[in-house]
Every structure is written in structure tokens, then in C-alpha cells.
Amino acid sequence: xxxxxxxxxxxxxxxxxxxxxxxxxxxxxxxxxxxxxxxxxxxxxxxxxxxxxxxxxxxxxxxxxxxxxxxxxxxxxxxxxxxxxxxxxxxxxxxxxxxxxxxxxxxxxxxxxxxxxxxxxxxxxxxxxxxxxxxxxxxxxxxxxxxxxxxxxxxxxxxxxxxxxxxxxxxxxxxxxxxxxxxxxxxxxxxxxxxxxxxxxxxxxxxxxxxxxxxxxxxxxxxxxxxxxxxxxxxxxxxxxxxxxxxxxxxxxxxxxxxxxxxxxxxxxxxxxxxxxxxxxxxxxxxxxxxxxx
Numbered sequence: 001x002x003x004x005x006x007x008x009x010x011x012x013x014x015x016x017x018x019x020x021x022x023x024x025x026x027x028x029x030x031x032x033x034x035x036x037x038x039x040x041x042x043x044x045x046x047x048x049x050x051x052x053x054x055x056x057x058x059x060x061x062x063x064x065x066x067x068x069x070x071x072x073x074x075x076x077x078x079x080x081x082x083x084x085x086x087x088x089x090x091x092x093x094x095x096x097x098x099x100x101x102x103x104x105x106x107x108x109x110x111x112x113x114x115x116x117x118x119x120x121x122x123x124x125x126x127x128x129x130x131x132x133x134x135x136x137x138x139x140x141x142x143x144x145x146x147x148x149x150x151x152x153x154x155x156x157x158x159x160x161x162x163x164x165x166x167x168x169x170x171x172x173x174x175x176x177x178x179x180x181x182x183x184x185x186x187x188x189x190x191x192x193x194x195x196x197x198x199x200x201x202x203x204x205x206x207x208x209x210x211x212x213x214x215x216x217x218x219x220x221x222x223x224x225x226x227x228x229x230x231x232x233x234x235x236x237x238x239x240x241x242x243x244x245x246x247x248x249x250x251x252x253x254x255x256x257x258x259x260x261x262x263x264x265x266x267x268x269x270x271x272x273x274x275x276x277x278x279x280x281x282x283x284x285x286x287x288x289x290x291x292x293x294x
Contacts, residue, residue, distance in 0.1 A: 056133065057132070057133040057135055058261050058262055058263050059132060059261065059263030059264065059265050060130055060131075060132050060167045060169070060217075060261050060263065060264050060265070061083075061086035061087055061090075061130070061131050061132065061265050061266075061267070062128075062129070062130050062226070062227065062264070062265065062266040062267070063077065063078045063083070063092065063126055063127065063128055063129045063130075063266075063267055063269075064077065064127055064128050064266075064267070064268060064269050064274070065128075065225075065226050065227065065266075065268075065279065066128060066226070066227045066228055066287065067225065067226070067279055067283050067287075068127075068128070068269075068274055068277055068279065069093070069097075069127055069128040069194055070193060070194045070195065070283050070286050070287055070290060071193055071194075071277050071278075071279075071281075071283070072191040072192055072193045072194065072197075073127060073191070073269070073271075073273050073274055073277060074093075074095060074096050074097050074127050074187055074191050075095065075125075075127055075269065075271055075273060075274075076094065076095035076124070076125020076126050076127050077125065077126070077127060077267070077269035077270075077271065078125065078126050078129070078267065079122060079123055079124065079125055079126070080108045080120045080121065080122050080123070080124045080125075080126065081122035081123070083103070083108065083126055083129060083131060084103075084106060084108065084122075086131050086132075086265075087103065087131030087132045087133050087134075088103065088104075088105060088106040088131070088132075088133050088134055089103055089104060089105070089131060089132060089133070089134035089169055089171065089215060089259075090103040090129055090130050090131030090132060090169065090215065090217070091103070091129065091130060091131075091215055091217055091232060091233075091234040092126055092128050092129025092130060092131070093126070093127065093128055093129070094110060094120065094124055094125070094126055094127075095124070095125045095126065095127060096186045096187045096188070096191075097127075097184055097186065097187050097194065097197065098110070098186040098187075099111050099112045099113065099183050099184070099186070100181075100182075100183050100184075100234055100243065100244050100245045101120070101126065101129055101234070102213075102215055102234045102235070102236045102243055103129075103131055103215070104171075104213055104215060104236055107119060108120040108124075109236050109240065109243060110124075111181070111183045111234070111235075111236070111242075111243035111244040111245075112183060113183050113184060113185045113186070113201075113203050114183075114203065114205075115181065115183060115203070115205035115242055115243070115244055116241060116242065117236060117237070117240050117241055117242060117243045119240075127269070130169075130217050130227070130232075132167075132169050132259065132261055134169055134171065134257075134259050135259050136171075136257040136258065136259060137162075137258055137259055137260045138158070138162070138257070138258045138260075139255060139256060139257040139258070140255075140256045141253070141254075141255055141256070142154065142172075142174075142251060142253075142254050142255075142256050143251065143252065143253045143254070144251070144252075145249075145250070145251035145254075146177075146250050146251070147248065147249070147250065148233070148246060148247070148248050148249050151172070151233075151249065151251065152230075152231050154256075155168075155170060155216065155218065155231060158258055159218060162258070162260050163260070164220060164221075165220045165222070166220065166260055166261065166262055167217075167218060167219060167220070167260075167261040167262070167264060168216075168217070168218035168258055168259065168260055168261065169215070169216070169217055169218075169258075169259045169261065170214075170215070170216040170217075170218070170256065170257065170258050170259070171213055171214070171215060171216075171255075171256075171257045171259075172213065172214040172216070172251065172254045172255070172256050172257075173212075173213050173254055173255050173257070174211070174251065174252065174253050174254020174255060175209065175210070175211050175251075175252040175253055175254065176207075176209075176210050176211075176212065176249055176250060176251055176252060176254075177208065177209060177250040177251070177252045178206065178207070178208055178248070178249060178250040179206065179207045179210050179212070179235055179246070179248075179249050179250075180204065180205070180206045180246070180247045180248035180249065180293075181204070181205055181206075181234075181235050181242075181243065181244030181245055181246050181247060182202050182203060182204045182205070182244050182245050182247055183202075183203055183205075183244045183245065184197065184198060184201050184202050184203060185201040185203070187201070193286065194286070194290050195286040195289045195290055198289070198290055204247065205242070205244060207237070207242055209252075210237055210238075210242065211237065211238040211239075212235055212236055212237035212238045212242075212243070213235070213236055213238070214233050214234070214235050214246060214249070215233070215234050215235075215236075216231055216232065216233040216234075217231070217232045217233075218230065218231050219232075224284070225279075226266065228287050228291055232291060233245070233246035233249075234246060235249075247292070247293040248293060
């Protein structure tokens with residue numbers, strides 16, 4: 001029986017005002033006074049609940065550390081059902097690194113080792129993921145973005161304008177002249193480190209003139225010991241037949257939508273393997289290997 005997971009919350013609350021990152025509305029003052037009526041108290045409680053709901057939508061929820069995954073901790077600690085309570089858009093993987101996870105519009109998809117897509121069952125468990133409730137703060141029509149490097153350059157320009165020390169979840173919905181992605185074979189215990197596993201068990205696929213959605217996560221540089229700093233992209237086709245971790249792409253025409261997020265909540269697995277991992281080890285080279293084509 002799994003032990004109850006620990007929750008680690010890093011608070012990065014911003015001032016309650018309209019910022020370049022989106023609308024952060026202030027919550028109502030719920031402090032009661034002796035002259036308050038029951039109606040006023042009810043209204044205050046409702047406003048407070050609404051404020052909590054808005055705060056939840058401005059949070060990136062992360063399951064474990066990417067560094068734990070790269071060391072070979074593929075043990076799931078959160079179910080798909082639980083993950084869907086934390087967001088409707090995101091990326092990740094499944095227990096045993098059994099495919100790439102893409103969450104779009106509240107549905108969790110698995111890109112299998114052959115590049116095909118299936119809907120993940122609610123009882124499937126997840127060792128690593130990042131999700132949020134997607135609210136578009138900025139959008140733009142794009143075309144002629146001929147490589148993943150060019151897309152990242154465009155996204156980096158957005159980050160420089162909006163603020164490099166915040167989190168961003170991005171959707172790119174449109175037609176791609178080319179999409180090159182990967183997934184991997186499910187791993188069996190005892191688990192090998194991810195870079196070692198991908199040497200033999202990574203599978204790559206390419207599709208031409210395909211419609212679909214790229215989901216991209218940006219983590220600030222200070223997150224490099226908890227995740228991969230910079231951009232991480234996954235793809236699912238519009239017909240929900242194909243997808244994976246994006247290695248290369250060529251955008252024909254698409255709509256780019258950006259959700260800037262100020263909050264971060266990380267839930268750590270309380271498992272024997274996780275508690276014994278040496279997370280002080282520099283894994284930057286291994287992370288680069290598993291995140292990029294080269």
C-alpha cells in the first residue's frame with residue numbers, strides 16, 4: 001500500500017493586481033467584525049472561496065523531481081484521476097516510463113512506444129508530471145516557424161517581455177509541416193537511469209502535414225535542481241492518433257497561446273527509493289540527453 005505523499009509548496013505569491021502575467025484579482029477581506037450580518041459573512045466566505053479557486057488556476061503542480069526520474073525512480077505516486085484535479089493541461093510520463101503524457105482540455109493521453117495515442121485510465125499512476133489549469137494570457141498567430149530552435153527563440157522573446165522568473169504553460173494549436181517525436185518502451189524493475197534506458201528503448205517517429213497541439217512548459221533557471229530549466233514540449237495530433245515528446249518540428253500555421261503562472265506546488269513521493277536517491281548529483285548532462293535529440 002502506498003504511503004501518503006508529502007506536499008512541498010514553494011510560495012511565490014505576487015501582488016494582487018493586474019500584471020503583465022495576467023489578471024490576479026484581489027480576494028475579499030474575510031475578517032469579521034462585531035457588526036457584520038450573517039449575509040455579509042456569507043458573501044465574504046463566497047469571495048474567499050472564489051479567490052482560492054483563482055489562486056489554484058495560477059499554480060504549476062509538479063509530481064516529484066525530474067532529477068528523480070532521470071536517476072531511475074519510475075514508481076508512480078499520483079493517479080491520473082488525482083492529476084486531473086490539479087490541472088487540465090500539461091506533460092509528464094507514467095509508471096515505468098510507459099509512454100509520454102500529454103494533458104489537453106482535461107484529458108490525459110499516453111503516447112505509446114509506437115507513437116500511437118490512447119486515453120490513460122484514471123487508476124494509472126504517474127512518477128513525474130507538470131500540469132496547470134490553462135488560462136490564455138496572451139495569444140498570437142504564427143507561421144513559418146521552421147524548427148524547434150526557432151519556436152523556442154520566439155517563446156524566449158515572450159518570456160523576456162513577460163518576466164523570466166515565472167512559469168509558463170504554452171499551447172500551439174495548428175498545422176505542422178513536420179513533427180518529429182519520441183516515446184519509449186515500458187521499463188521493468190530494477191529500473192535503470194533514464195539516459196541509459198533511452199539508449200536502447202527510445203523510439204522516434206515523424207509525421208508530415210499533421211494537425212495537432214504542442215503543449216510546452218517553461219521553468220525558470222532557478223528550477224534547474226528540481227526540473228529542466230527552459231522549454232519541454234510534447235505533442236498530440238488533432239485526431240488523437242499520434243504523439244510524443246517533441247524533438248523537432250516545422251510550424252505551418254498555428255495559434256500560440258501563453259499562460260503565465262506565478263505559483264508552484266510540488267508533491268514528493270514518500271517511497272523507499274525516492275528517500276534514498278542522491279539528488280545532490282549533477283545531472284545536467286543526462287537531462288540534456290533525455291530532453292533533446294542530440
